[in-house]
Amino acid sequence: MTDFKTVLFDLDGTLIDTAPDMANSLNLLLQEEGQAELPYPSIRPVVSNGSVALVKLGFGDIDDAERMEYLKQRYLDIYQAHLCEHSSLFEGMGELLTQIESQDMNWGVVTNKPGWLTDPLLEQIGLFERAACIVSGDTTSNRKPHPEPMYHASLAAGSEAEQCIYVGDARRDIEAGNNAGMKTLVAMYGYIGDWENTDDWGAHGKIDHPKEIGNYF
Numbered sequence: 001m002t003d004f005k006t007v008l009f010d011l012d013g014t015l016i017d018t019a020p021d022m023a024n025s026l027n028l029l030l031q032e033e034g035q036a037e038l039p040y041p042s043i044r045p046v047v048s049n050g051s052v053a054l055v056k057l058g059f060g061d062i063d064d065a066e067r068m069e070y071l072k073q074r075y076l077d078i079y080q081a082h083l084c085e086h087s088s089l090f091e092g093m094g095e096l097l098t099q100i101e102s103q104d105m106n107w108g109v110v111t112n113k114p115g116w117l118t119d120p121l122l123e124q125i126g127l128f129e130r131a132a133c134i135v136s137g138d139t140t141s142n143r144k145p146h147p148e149p150m151y152h153a154s155l156a157a158g159s160e161a162e163q164c165i166y167v168g169d170a171r172r173d174i175e176a177g178n179n180a181g182m183k184t185l186v187a188m189y190g191y192i193g194d195w196e197n198t199d200d201w202g203a204h205g206k207i208d209h210p211k212e213i214g215n216y217f
Helices: 019-032 040-059 063-080 093-102 114-127 149-157 171-179 210-216
Strands: 005-008 106-110 133-135 163-168 184-188 205-207
Touching: 005 063, 019 040, 019 063, 040 149, 063 114, 093 106, 093 210, 106 149, 114 133, 133 149, 149 163, 149 171, 149 184, 163 171, 163 210, 171 184, 184 210
Parallel strands: 005 106, 005 163, 106 133, 163 184, 184 205
Antiparallel strands: none
16 A cells, blocks of 8 residues: 555545636626626535636637737736635535645645645635645646646655655646646546536546545555
């Protein structure tokens, strides 16, 4: 059995419930553009796919690249201004992080979110100093599902890749962890759409609550 040393988390939809603020930011942009707001349940499953997916959800496919870039950047500006008004750790996650630390293990974050949003969010949540590593979408040359950010995180945490568990709520999370030789778990409580079949993702396990992650180390 592998002696696990590090638990790595995706950020949005796995470690932190950021959907309320990200959904609110999209609706603020829609208001600004004279469009009707969208209901929260329709936005939540798309949050893990990032700003481009959210803009497309709100405005449909946009052929004009300049218009698309404007809306994406405007969304990010609005989100930055409302970064941590309603976001919080998922229920039970605080206790899990304490458990990890009490067992002489460490934990970190690997996200495709840009660092200029990741770092202040973790600071406002109170986790920035506790994380053994924080790898954002612009930390390495490649992003998930490429394994480079996973290797970068394990090195920063002082572990071998095979000594890491990676938890995420998107296919690319599981692919990235598997590509790096990590044990992978699907956070079923995260932002997963009804149309997605997580059985096809190739994860080593699924968890319905953060406390279940402790069963794997």
